[in-house]
Amino acid sequence: xxxxxxxxxxxxxxxxxxxxxxxxxxxxxxxxxxxxxxxxxxxxxxxxxxxxxxxxxxxxxxxxxxxxxxxxxxxxxxxxxxxxxxxxxxxxxxxxxxxxxxxxxxxxxxxxxxxxxxxxxxxxxxxxxxxxxxxxxxxxxxxxxxxxxxxxxxxxxxxxxxxxxxxxxxxxxxxxxxxxx
Amino acid sequence: xxxxxxxxxxxxxxxxxxxxxxxxxxxxxxxxxxxxxxxxxxxxxxxxxxxxxxxxxxxxxxxxxxxxxxxxxxxxxxxxxxxxxxxxxxxxxxxxxxxxxxxxxxxxx
Numbered sequence: 001x002x003x004x005x006x007x008x009x010x011x012x013x014x015x016x017x018x019x020x021x022x023x024x025x026x027x028x029x030x031x032x033x034x035x036x037x038x039x040x041x042x043x044x045x046x047x048x049x050x051x052x053x054x055x056x057x058x059x060x061x062x063x064x065x066x067x068x069x070x071x072x073x074x075x076x077x078x079x080x081x082x083x084x085x086x087x088x089x090x091x092x093x094x095x096x097x098x099x100x101x102x103x104x105x106x107x108x109x110x111x112x113x114x115x116x117x118x119x120x121x122x123x124x125x126x127x128x129x130x131x132x133x134x135x136x137x138x139x140x141x142x143x144x145x146x147x148x149x150x151x152x153x154x155x156x157x158x159x160x161x162x163x164x165x166x167x168x169x170x171x172x173x174x175x176x177x178x179x180x181x
Numbered sequence: 182x183x184x185x186x187x188x189x190x191x192x193x194x195x196x197x198x199x200x201x202x203x204x205x206x207x208x209x210x211x212x213x214x215x216x217x218x219x220x221x222x223x224x225x226x227x228x229x230x231x232x233x234x235x236x237x238x239x240x241x242x243x244x245x246x247x248x249x250x251x252x253x254x255x256x257x258x259x260x261x262x263x264x265x266x267x268x269x270x271x272x273x274x275x276x277x278x279x280x281x282x283x284x285x286x287x288x289x290x
Contacts, residue, residue, distance in 0.1 A: 049259045117280055151274060
């Protein structure tokens with residue numbers, strides 16, 4: 001019985017580890033060029049602590065707690081640059097190389113001359129978002145049993161207008177206003 | 182000398198102590214010395230233990246309080262980080278959705 005349990009725990013840990021993409025060192029080097037950096041590294045332990053401190057009476061925290069309860073880790077690297085051309089496709093190519101079928105499935109892919117957006121789902125429930133814009137590069141890796149419903153929740157509940165997110169992430173928005181003018 | 186004076190004189194007359202008295206007194210004194218002193222509830226030794234216990238309890242409570250404070254700070258930081266992570270994820274999902282939906286609609290038309 002104990003052996004069975006041990007094997008099951010090992011298998012679960014292996015599945016979770018497979019969902020975690022190795023973020024290349026090239027990404028961290030981009031931090032020195034970036035105007036703003038968002039770096040989130042939440043492993044299983046910190047996820048557990050974070051959910052413990054979430055308030056069920058606050059709607060956004062309750063929703064986040066519901067989703068976070070299914071996750072084993074969240075890893076984000078997001079860089080915003082002053083000008084275009086601060087990074088190349090080679091900087092994130094190592095990530096793409098890891099997203100091979102049958103483990104990973106590319107569920108959404110949108111490419112234009114300047115922008116690339118890709119969403120990959122792991123067969124055991126993990127998620128990877130790769131968003132490459134002229135002045136912004138974002139990689140989101142979610143480890144755990146995330147469902148389509150959770151994605152909808154994330155997009156709806158937390159997909160608040162860009163400006164609000166940037167304020168919370170302490171990203172300056174002034175240059176964007178200049179650009180609009 | 183009248184009768185009253187005679188009675189008073191008889192009463193005040195010195196008489197030698199009985200032979201057994203000296204031995205009884207010595208035996209009693211010896212027994213008192215051998216008897217252990219009663220424990221003093223507020224004696225110095227007891228007070229020292231009480232003080233030491235109170236200091237120990239204060240130290241343990243202090244350490245526990247500090248651990249809980251550190252855990253609370255760590256938890257709040259992790260929670261904030263997770264909320265930012267979900268917001269970044271949500272925003273990116275929404276952006277992808279906005280890019281993909283028009284293409285899908287065009288395909289349906």
